Amino acid sequence: MTQGQASGRGEVSIRDLSKSFSLNGRALNVLRGLDLHVESGQCLAIVGASGSGKTTLLRILAGLEAADSGDVLVDGAPIHGVGSERAVIFQEPRLLPWLTVIRNVAFPLEVRGVSATEAADRARHYLRLVGLLDFSEAYPAQLSGGMAQRVGIARALAVQPELLLLDEPLGALDAMTKMTMQEELTRIWSEEHVTMVLVTHDLEEAVYLADRVLVLPKHKGGVIRTIDVDLPRPRDRSEPRFVALRQSLLAEFGLH
Amino acid sequence: MSIIESEQSGAFRRSKSDTPFSAGLAEKAVAGLARLGSRYGVLIAFLVFWQVASEAGWLNPAVFPPLDKIISALWNGIAGGFLLDDVAISLQRAGIAFSAAVIIGIPLGLFMGQVKAVEHSLDPILQLFRQTSALALYPVFILLLGLGEASKVFVIFWATLFPTLLATIGGVKQADPKLIEMARVYGASRLTIFRRVVLPGAVPSIFVGLRLSATTALLLLIAAEMIGANSGVGFQVMNAQYNFQIPLMFAAILLLAILGLGANYALERLQGRLCRWNQLSR
Numbered sequence: 001m002t003q004g005q006a007s008g009r010g011e012v013s014i015r016d017l018s019k020s021f022s023l024n025g026r027a028l029n030v031l032r033g034l035d036l037h038v039e040s041g042q043c044l045a046i047v048g049a050s051g052s053g054k055t056t057l058l059r060i061l062a063g064l065e066a067a068d069s070g071d072v073l074v075d076g077a078p079i080h081g082v083g084s085e086r087a088v089i090f091q092e093p094r095l096l097p098w099l100t101v102i103r104n105v106a107f108p109l110e111v112r113g114v115s116a117t118e119a120a121d122r123a124r125h126y127l128r129l130v131g132l133l134d135f136s137e138a139y140p141a142q143l144s145g146g147m148a149q150r151v152g153i154a155r156a157l158a159v160q161p162e163l164l165l166l167d168e169p170l171g172a173l174d175a176m177t178k179m180t181m182q183e184e185l186t187r188i189w190s191e192e193h194v195t196m197v198l199v200t201h202d203l204e205e206a207v208y209l210a211d212r213v214l215v216l217p218k219h220k221g222g223v224i225r226t227i228d229v230d231l232p233r234p235r236d237r238s239e240p241r242f243v244a245l246r247q248s249l250l251a252e253f254g255l256h
Numbered sequence: 257m258s259i260i261e262s263e264q265s266g267a268f269r270r271s272k273s274d275t276p277f278s279a280g281l282a283e284k285a286v287a288g289l290a291r292l293g294s295r296y297g298v299l300i301a302f303l304v305f306w307q308v309a310s311e312a313g314w315l316n317p318a319v320f321p322p323l324d325k326i327i328s329a330l331w332n333g334i335a336g337g338f339l340l341d342d343v344a345i346s347l348q349r350a351g352i353a354f355s356a357a358v359i360i361g362i363p364l365g366l367f368m369g370q371v372k373a374v375e376h377s378l379d380p381i382l383q384l385f386r387q388t389s390a391l392a393l394y395p396v397f398i399l400l401l402g403l404g405e406a407s408k409v410f411v412i413f414w415a416t417l418f419p420t421l422l423a424t425i426g427g428v429k430q431a432d433p434k435l436i437e438m439a440r441v442y443g444a445s446r447l448t449i450f451r452r453v454v455l456p457g458a459v460p461s462i463f464v465g466l467r468l469s470a471t472t473a474l475l476l477l478i479a480a481e482m483i484g485a486n487s488g489v490g491f492q493v494m495n496a497q498y499n500f501q502i503p504l505m506f507a508a509i510l511l512l513a514i515l516g517l518g519a520n521y522a523l524e525r526l527q528g529r530l531c532r533w534n535q536l537s538r
Contacts, residue, residue, distance in 0.1 A: 062441060084443055088441045107439075111443060111452075112442070139532075140533075141533065159442065
């Protein structure tokens with residue numbers, strides 16, 4: 001069993017990316033001429049108001065949607081649809097209700113033809129990592145929201161992706177669980193050396209987790225800004241520099 | 257966490273309650289009786305009322321014979337064997353029709369639920385067929401298939417097919433697109449998505465259809481046997497009434513109720529085994 005990935009993987013390059021949807025016959029530009037680079041092993045957070053295209057960007061990276069124009073490269077190769085080097089953690093756990101927790105984590109491995117015993121071994125490893133090994137034989141309906149989301153995280157990690165895409169993964173959790181899970185994510189990220197792209201509407205979460213925060217403007221044609229978060233981990237939410245960074249992010253949205 | 261806590265508090269309760277063993281047993285018995293009473297009390301009262309009312313003459317005993325007469329007629333019929341023959345032939349008719357409906361309905365439903373174009377163009381004619389009473393079509397089936405077993409089985413099959421078929425289509429169509437997308441992200445093929453996401457998700461809905469079909473099968477069985485048969489439980493109900501063997505008539509009716517309950521119970525058990533997960537979320 002190989003845990004984690006060698007460094008130098010999961011690098012993302014996006015050049016001149018555009019995407020529009022047609023809404024009631026009108027073309028709606030969601031992303032226009034976006035350039036982005038995420039270094040291997042980095043955690044990038046994407047924040048923006050609703051409708052700013054942050055989720056669309058993540059879905060394009062996941063291969064669930066195709067861009068209209070521009071290049072999307074992962075490790076130098078253009079992506080075609082979904083790929084085994086990428087995994088997604090959704091806002092909802094999206095567990096299969098008829099499978100036990102361990103079978104849910106093993107599901108993507110079984111889909112990819114990993115033998116049942118190896119899939120179960122790997123599933124156990126990642127369930128231990130998220131602290132749910134004791135719940136292997138439980139069904140999703142027996143779990144709390146936070147536990148179910150941790151199973152979803154274990155499932156994404158079990159495929160040992162180079163690029164982990166997180167679509168508001170903690171958005172549906174209560175404040176306490178959310179903070180615990182943010183700490184968990186930091187720990188997992190540092191243990192697994194995986195590149196992460198995180199879409200969130202929670203600015204504090206962005207500052208807590210990310211190396212860099214990409215701010216998508218509300219109005220199209222506005223300036224896309226990135227803010228570096230140069231703070232040591234584990235981060236202290238009450239530290240002056242943390243607070244200052246959060247304030248400057250709030251200011252990006254005209255909030256104080 | 258909550259599981260552990262509740263277990264601990266449970267153990268705490270147990271250690272505190274050191275009432276004598278016999279008192280505990282009596283308490284349990286009373287609780288059990290109360291539970292039984294709340295569930296079956298009304299049924300038992302109904303049966304007692306029937307018996308008493310019939311014997312006391314509040315009800316005409318020629319129309320509503322006392323229960324003991326009905327039970328003894330049932331026993332004589334079973335011991336004499338003729339009611340068993342009727343049950344056997346009825347079960348055969350309903351069984352063949354129900355099996356055919358399941359064998360055709362589930363695969364066809366799975367296919368129609370998956371392929372939108374097929375469902376789209378077949379739905380209107382299915383709705384028309386479904387809304388046409390099978391019994392109204394029975395004369396047509398008799399013309400086509402004769403008065404023998406084939407027309408009886410076919411009319412039951414016809415009515416039984418639709419609940420299973422439509423429930424299967426519904427179950428497939430309401431598959432959660434978010435789960436399908438999750439499977440797609442992990443590289444599942446269309447077939448794998450169908451086999452591992454769509455199909456298991458449709459099972460509870462399919463069972464709703466199966467139970468409805470089983471009820472329909474028994475309903476149509478009786479109707480078909482009353483109209484054109486010289487054997488079967490439905491025939492026996494009619495025949496006993498013609499001959500004014502009212503206890504036997506009720507015995508046959510009782511037998512039908514038992515068949516219906518039995519079929520439903522069997523399907524419920526099977527559903528419980530196959531969809532344990534679905535009961536957890538209730």
